Amino acid sequence: MEQSKHVRLCKLVVMEKRPRLQSVNVYLLFNTEFPANSIDIRLKPDKIQIFSDKNAEEISCMDFKIHQDSISSLVLKNDFATFRFCTSNLNNELGTFKSDIVEIVEIENDTENFNLHKVLDTNFKYDIKCIHCLQYFCKGVQFKKILPLPSENADFGEWFCHAPTSNFKFDVLNPEISDLFYSSCYFHINLSLLKDGISFSEGSRILCKNCSFELGKLEKKAVCKLWFHTACLHFNNSRYESQPLEDCFRAIRNCLNNSVVGSYRILFYYESPQKSDFIFLWIMEKKLRLYVKDFNGSEFSDKINKVAKVLFKFTDIATDEEVKKWRSDQTVVQLEISLVMMTKLREHLNIMHKYIPENFSVSNGFYISYVSLYNK
Structure with a gap:
């Protein structure tokens, strides 16, 4: 007699872990709809057990130490279930003196992590190309001044280490032909460096003249704002580009x-x-x-983000x-x-x-x- 084929109960499991609250929120998405009274969910120290009338399934939770009687906020409806449970800290640090010590953590500096300080250097000569069609905009440009821009929400006055005079004009932030000013995602250069390879659409949007790919915008006067994911920099047999x-x-x-x-x-x-x-x-x-267990074929693929x-x-x-x-x-x-x-x-x-x-x-x-x- 042919045995009935085992059908997975869950096709997606999502768990949100909050270590300081010592709790986990769980979302289960079933392969089919079930009456609420036909599903039984039980907690074990290292797994979640799910039972239906005909099938059973276990979800491993090796990163948690589950309190077995702590299930709460349970909702079972149609093809999904959601609930919460409490955990113990596996390394026994939370709730102890060790957890009360404030760690010194360096603030993540994305500019350094993305190696912009290694990419942008006044000793390099740069070719600037369209990232879409690799059309050259300029070749062999060596910038004499390369400086970070203030954040978009900062007062331009914060760019200075001392207060400028009252009649100071902030046009100094407009790059000259030998200047490049940058943020973590885009850079400003002088329009004259690009004028032979670009065109403009309405609203001062800068387009590649060769493929009409949008590169950035004309900010003011002769200031071009280009994104690192639209214009790539070539230097010293290397290239720098980012992803949008x-x-x-x-x-x-x-x-x-x-x-x-x-x-x-x-x-x-x-x-x-x-x-x-x-x-x-x-x-x-x-x-x-975030723990995601996505059923694909014969087994779950685990993702932890x-x-x-x-x-x-x-x-x-x-x-x-x-x-x-x-x-x-x-x-x-x-x-x-x-x-x-x-x-x-x-x-x-x-x-x-x-x-x-x-x-x-x-x-x-x-x-x-x-x-x-x-x-x-």
Whole structure:
């Protein structure tokens, strides 16, 4: 007699671990719908057991030491379940004197981590190319002055170690032909370096003359703002370029490094005469440990990420009341990003949003998602 084929109960398991609270939130997505009274969930010290009328499944939790009688906030409905349980600290540090010692941790410096200080040097000669078609914009340029820009939300006066005179003109921040000013995601150079290889669209958007790829924008007078993921730098038989999604993460981390509050709001925007796009991002938790067990074929593939948990929504209406409200709020950081950054960030938020069951994925008109900000 042919044996019935074993069918996996779960197709997706998501666990949010909060070490200081010693708790774990669990989301289970089943392969099929079950009546609520047909599913039994039990906790063991190192695993979660799930029983249905015909099948049983175990989810290993080797990184947790589970309190077996601590299950709470249990919801079983249709094809998903969610609940919370408490854990003990495996290394027995939380709740002891050792956990009360404040560690000295260096603030993550994304500019150094991304080796910009090694890439940008007045001793190098640079070729600048379109990252899309590799068309040259300039060759053999050696910059005499390479300096970091103030953050987008800083007063330009903070760029100086002493107060300038009252009649000082901040045009000094406009790069001359031998200057390059940079942030972690983009750089400013003089227009005359690029004029033979670029064209302009409406709204002072800079395009590659060869392939019409959008490179950046004309900020003011002769100041070109180019992104490291649209224009690559070639020097000493090496090249430097970034990825648009990583640039988004880097911009967010830079904001968080300067923040002392738990939650943080950022308004990302891209504006041109043709379109306006906005992403509202409300960061609720930083460095949350996320465990994802995704069933694929015959076994689970495990992923462990350190993420930020966020609320987000998107609009393409510049006159939207929410846009006006956030733009007038001094506690909201406004960051201009490129069109490709806007597209990639929106895709990432939508993908991570799918890890949360639909019934729990919306809060106060915002979607809930995760952002993979951290490499470790």
